[in-house]
Amino acid sequence: MPPIRFYNPPALILAVVAALMLIALLAADLFSSRQKTFADASRQIEQHDRILAEHVARSLDSIEVLLDEMRMGIQGKGESWQHWSTAEGHEHLKSRLTRSLPQVRHLIIFDAEGFQRHTSFAKTPPMINIRDRPYFIQLRNGAERSRFGPYIGRNSKRPTYAIARRLTTADGQFAGALMVAIEPEYFEDFCRSTRPYEEFEAAVANAEGAIISVCRSLTPSSDKPAGGAGDDFRTVLAQGEFSGMPLTINRALADSKNHLMASVAVPGYPDLRVVSSTPKETLGREWFKHARQITLMALLALTTLIAAGVLVRRQIRRLALLTTELKDSQERLEERIQEATRELNARRKDAERLAEAKSRFFAAASHDLRQPLHALQLFLGDLARVTDAPEQRVLVQRIESATRAMTGQLRSMLDISRLDMANIVPERTALELASLFEPLKTTYLPAAELAQVRLLFRPRAATLETDPALLSRLIGNLVDNAIKFSPSGTVLVCARWRANAVRIEVRDNGKGIPLAHQQTIYDEFFQVGNDARNPGAGLDLGLAIAHRIARLLGANISLRSKEGKGTTFALTLPCIVGQRSEKTGAKTPSVRLVLIGDPGDFCERARRWGYGVEVAESISSAWRMLETGQCIPVIIHSDSCMLSAEVQSLLRQHRGVVITTAECNMPELGAYHLQEPIKPARLRALLRSLH
Numbered sequence: 298m299p300p301i302r303f304y305n306p307p308a309l310i311l312a313v314v315a316a317l318m319l320i321a322l323l324a325a326d327l328f329s330s331r332q333k334t335f336a337d338a339s340r341q342i343e344q345h346d347r348i349l350a351e352h353v354a355r356s357l358d359s360i361e362v363l364l365d366e367m368r369m370g371i372q373g374k375g376e377s378w379q380h381w382s383t384a385e386g387h388e389h390l391k392s393r394l395t396r397s398l399p400q401v402r403h404l405i406i407f408d409a410e411g412f413q414r415h416t417s418f419a420k421t422p423p424m425i426n427i428r429d430r431p432y433f434i435q436l437r438n439g440a441e442r443s444r445f446g447p448y449i450g451r452n453s454k455r456p457t458y459a460i461a462r463r464l465t466t467a468d469g470q471f472a473g474a475l476m477v478a479i480e481p482e483y484f485e486d487f488c489r490s491t492r493p494y495e496e497f498e499a500a501v502a503n504a505e506g507a508i509i510s511v512c513r514s515l516t517p518s519s520d521k522p523a524g525g526a527g528d529d530f531r532t533v534l535a536q537g538e539f540s541g542m543p544l545t546i547n548r549a550l551a552d553s554k555n556h557l558m559a560s561v562a563v564p565g566y567p568d569l570r571v572v573s574s575t576p577k578e579t580l581g582r583e584w585f586k587h588a589r590q591i592t593l594m595a596l597l598a599l600t601t602l603i604a605a606g607v608l609v610r611r612q613i614r615r616l617a618l619l620t621t622e623l624k625d626s627q628e629r630l631e632e633r634i635q636e637a638t639r640e641l642n643a644r645r646k647d648a649e650r651l652a653e654a655k656s657r658f659f660a661a662a663s664h665d666l667r668q669p670l671h672a673l674q675l676f677l678g679d680l681a682r683v684t685d686a687p688e689q690r691v692l693v694q695r696i697e698s699a700t701r702a703m704t705g706q707l708r709s710m711l712d713i714s715r716l717d718m719a720n721i722v723p724e725r726t727a728l729e730l731a732s733l734f735e736p737l738k739t740t741y742l743p744a745a746e747l748a749q750v751r752l753l754f755r756p757r758a759a760t761l762e763t764d765p766a767l768l769s770r771l772i773g774n775l776v777d778n779a780i781k782f783s784p785s786g787t788v789l790v791c792a793r794w795r796a797n798a799v800r801i802e803v804r805d806n807g808k809g810i811p812l813a814h815q816q817t818i819y820d821e822f823f824q825v826g827n828d829a830r831n832p833g834a835g836l837d838l839g840l841a842i843a844h845r846i847a848r849l850l851g852a853n854i855s856l857r858s859k860e861g862k863g864t865t866f867a868l869t870l871p872c873i874v875g876q877r878s879e880k881t882g883a884k885t886p887s888v889r890l891v892l893i894g895d896p897g898d899f900c901e902r903a904r905r906w907g908y909g910v911e912v913a914e915s916i917s918s919a920w921r922m923l924e925t926g927q928c929i930p931v932i933i934h935s936d937s938c939m940l941s942a943e944v945q946s947l948l949r950q951h952r953g954v955v956i957t958t959a960e961c962n963m964p965e966l967g968a969y970h971l972q973e974p975i976k977p978a979r980l981r982a983l984l985r986s987l988h
Contacts, residue, residue, distance in 0.1 A: 315602060323595050327588055334584040335577075339550060339557065341493050342575055346561040350571040352487055353501055354564045356400040357460065360477050363401075364442075364462045367393060368475055371406075372465060378406065378415070379472065383422065386415025393417075402457060402480040403450075406464070407433065408473040416452070425451045427474075436463040436474050444568070447509045447526040450478055456526030457481065458509050481510035481526060488512035494580075499573035501563075502530045506544050509569075534558065535574035552577070670704050723764035723850055727873060730792055730799065731756045733769060737790070741776050745788065750780050755791035759799045760873045763850055768870075771846040774839035775803040775854075775866045783807035783863070798871045806863035810856070818856075890984070891922045893944075894933030894956075903931075906981055916943040923951050929987050932956065938963070952987055954980070 371378050378386070390404045394417055404417035411428030427433050432445035446458030461476040481501075488499050489512060500511040506529045531539045535556035542551060542558075551558045556574045563569040677700060681693050734756040745752035761768075772790070779788040783805040793800045810818060818840050847854045847868060858864035889909040892899065893916070900910045911928075913919035922928060930953030932944060938961035940948075948955070948966075955963065956971050963970045971980060 316599065319595060319598065319602075323591055327591060330587055331581070331584050334587075335580055338575075338580040339559075342497075342557065342559050342573060343550070343561065345491060345493050345497075346499070346559050346571045346573050348491060349484070349488055349499060349501075350561045350563045353484060353569065353571065354566060356483070357479075357563075357566060357569075359398060360401060360460050360479070361442075363393065363398065364460065364475055364477060367404075368462045368464065371475065378464075379408065381415060383415060384420045387417065387420040387422075390415055390417035400480055400483040401477055403452060403478040405452075405476045405478065406473060407476065409437075409471055413452075414473070418452070423452060427451070430459070432459050432461045432476070433474055436461060437471055439463075446479075446503065447481070447507055449527075453478070456509075484510040485512050494575055496576050496579045497573060498534050498575070499571060500530045500534060502570055502572055504544070504568040504570075506530055508533060530572050534572065539574070670700060674700055674704070721767075721849060723767055725762050725764055728761045728763055728765045728768070730759045730761060730801075733761075733765065733772070734790065737769065737773055737776060740773065741780065744777070745780050748780055748783075749785045750783055751787040752776075752780070753787065753789045753791075755789065757792040757794065757799060759792065759794075761799065761870050762873055763870060767846050767850060771843045771850070771868070772801065772803065774843040778839050779803055779805035779807070779864070779866075786863075795869060798869050800867055800869045802865055802867045804863065804865045809860040809862055809864055810858040811860055888984075889922075889928045891919050891928050891930050891953075892933070893919050893930060896933070899931070899933065899956075902977065903984075906984075908984070916941075916947060919947065923947075929953055929984060931984075934961075954983055954987075 378389075381389070386406060390406070394401055394404060405413060405422075406415040407427055408414050411426045411430075411433055413422050413425045413427070416422040428437075430445065430448075432443040435443040441463050443461045443463075444459065445461075447456050448459070449455065450457040458479040458481065459476055460479065461474045463471065464473040464475055466472045484501055488510075492499070492512065496514050498512060498514050501509045503509060508526050508528050508530050511525055511530075511533065525533070529540075531537070531542055535553065535558060538553040538556055539551065539558050549560050551560075555578070556576055557580060558572060558574045560570055560572045563571060674697075677693060677697050681690070681697070684690055684693055734754045738752070738754045742752055776788065776790060784807075786806045789802075789804040791802050791804070793802065843866075844854060850870070852868055852870055855867045855869075856864070857867070889911055890903050892910055892912045896910075896912055900912070903910050911922055913922055919930060923930060928951070930947060930951050932940075932948075932953060932955045934940065934944075934955055934957050938957065940955070940963070947953075952969065954969055954971060955966055956973065956975065957963065959972045959974075961972065969983065971983070
């Protein structure tokens with residue numbers, strides 16, 4: 298054998314190309330993973346800031362509600378609070394502070410001159426005056442409410458933030474101020490418990506950037522600037538890297554060389570915001586870990602690639618020799634396969650000729666025997682009329698029974714041959730299922746009564762497009778088989794709805810079919826438990842004929858059987874669209890919709906769904922319509938995001954649907970509030986759930 302030579306590209310070039318491709322893939326993976334890591338971290342920081350901002354808003358909202366309630370209570374009593382003793386004032390204010398308001402440090406009442414009159418922390422409060430505080434000046438000048446801070450409280454000597462309400466006399470004159478001093482450490486504790494990273498810093502700041510509450514990093518650092526309440530967050534957070542950043546209340550992200558800063562406005566409080574800073578080193582910690590792993594994997598892969606190249610080079614020569622031997626073996630194998638193929642084709646043609654000859658033989662034999670059998674039945678009829686002796690009548694009846702069995706068997710053989718020769722074309726027409734079941738019941742009920750079998754038919758009002766004769770023969774064979782193998786039992790022929798189809802089932806509670814025979818029962822001349830070919834059981838061609846007819850109709854017969862429990866044969870056929878009965882079809886809603894508002898194209902759409910629609914010109918006319926029968930109110934409310942008291946009262950009495958523009962939000966309505974644009978399927982499902 299001559300030596301085998303290879304003219305492939307040099308291995309060194311291939312190795313370099315592979316290494317460059319590997320490096321490019323690793324670089325692309327590292328770049329994309331870094332971008333994804335920082336994007337995920339940024340979203341996590343923004344999410345934390347939104348949570349903290351919403352928590353601050355809820356805390357301040359609860360204080361606002363407390364102050365409004367207390368102001369109404371105090372002013373409802375006239376000027377009696379001015380005549381309280383310090384102990385009475387202390388007890389009244391202390392009673393309003395609960396564990397549900399841990400964000401409140403002090404609750405204080407000041408008089409019109411700014412002197413401290415009553416406090417929640419002392420029966421005898423210190424004598425201080427706050428007439429110089431900006432929030433007190435605003436209230437004295439006519440403002441109903443005011444916020445101020447951060448500042449150092451004159452009672453606690455600690456940083457705080459004030460929310461105050463104006464107190465007036467009975468004639469509307471300024472009488473003093475009701476003030477809550479907030480505990481900034483409450484927000485610090487919440488931030489510490491929810492921080493995403495140990496190096497994370499956050500602060501609640503006002504519009505001027507002054508810190509109200511700060512959440513410091515858990516990692517100590519000597520180069521971090523000192524700072525706290527009242528300092529500018531730009532100089533305190535991120536080691537002062539954002540000191541030149543302009544102030545903004547809008548939610549935004551900003552980054553410097555070493556830090557990422559996020560700013561989120563507090564909902565409902567435009568002068569407050571939550572700002573946070575996180576070292577980029579912390580954000581990229583997972584990415585650096587991933588990069589180290591990728592680098593190690595790359596080195597390992599490169600080493601493996603080099604080793605594999607050496608091994609592959611050694612194996613190439615061996616593979617070349619094996620390739621030559623395989624080519625020789627392949628040529629010899631192809632020759633043997635061609636010979637085997639020619640032999641198989643010849644045997645297949647012989648089998649086809651034998652099958653065709655068998656079918657023709659059965660067809661000819663069945664056809665030639667039908668005339669003598671018909672004549673024999675006529676002779677037996679004449680013989681039965683002239684026979685009087687009981688013994689002879691019994692003999693004649695037995696001959697008639699044998700003749701009928703022979704006729705049925707010949708008919709089955711003729712059907713098998715016709716189906717095998719494929720010369721039957723289904724004549725499909727519209728067929729009412731009830732008109733198919735009734736003749737079957739008439740035909741097989743006598744045989745069922747003779748076998749003491751209870752035969753039941755449960756049709757559906759559906760229309761099929763099929764061949765009536767073939768389908769009747771198919772179901773008849775299944776019914777005949779069920780009667781035969783369910784002595785003294787029950788056979789049920791029923792129809793069930795499926796998606797755009799009808800499933801026809803023939804059920805019996807006979808002895809069932811063993812699992813081992815469930816694949817062979819459709820074979821010709823096969824009968825479970827009749828290996829000795831009992832003549833009374835027939836040739837058992839019924840299931841074979843049914844199976845062939847089902848294939849001819851473009852359907853399949855499914856079988857479900859259990860020994861000792863019974864058998865179910867099922868056939869699924871498509872039904873004609875639009876012919877399903879009203880009793881079982883999609884019912885037209887007998888419900889009227891009372892429309893309040895601009896109808897637009899809603900009326901036309903609702904009528905297509907089968908609803909009656911009445912347009913009410915006013916709420917009073919809608920009430921009258923809703924009292925006349927089963928009605929659903931539909932309110933199209935586009936001019937305002939607030940429901941009037943009349944509409945709310947109507948919806949409490951009659952559940953309905955409210956449709957508004959996209960910017961309106963009515964959470965109290967739940968699922969019954971739809972915002973434009975509206976999906977028709979959702980609207981229709983919601984309407985159907987209301988009746």
